[in-house]
Amino acid sequence: MILNNRTKCRCPSCGAEQTWQDECRRCRTDLRELRLLNESIQSLERKLTEALDVGDYRQAVRCAQKLEQVDPVLLKEILQQLNLSQDFQ
Numbered sequence: 001m002i003l004n005n006r007t008k009c010r011c012p013s014c015g016a017e018q019t020w021q022d023e024c025r026r027c028r029t030d031l032r033e034l035r036l037l038n039e040s041i042q043s044l045e046r047k048l049t050e051a052l053d054v055g056d057y058r059q060a061v062r063c064a065q066k067l068e069q070v071d072p073v074l075l076k077e078i079l080q081q082l083n084l085s086q087d088f089q
Ligand SMILES: [Zn+2]
Pocket: 011, 012, 013, 014, 015, 016, 024, 025, 026, 027, 028, 029
């Protein structure tokens, strides 16, 4: 995992930081969709690094493009951490 701060979630309503769960422990906001989104981001992130590890750049670009649709800011962070921001821009 590239970004280990993804293991915690911040409630969009009250800002309480907590481990991932279906509802906020403080204000009971439904966090399920957020959690699912986080899971798909993590799995894309994993696929992207795996693809890079085996040198499958076509697959890596595919994952990067999907990540960009979900969270372009995060994709930038990931690419910077992988020192790849040049290659994808
Ligand atoms: Zn909350």
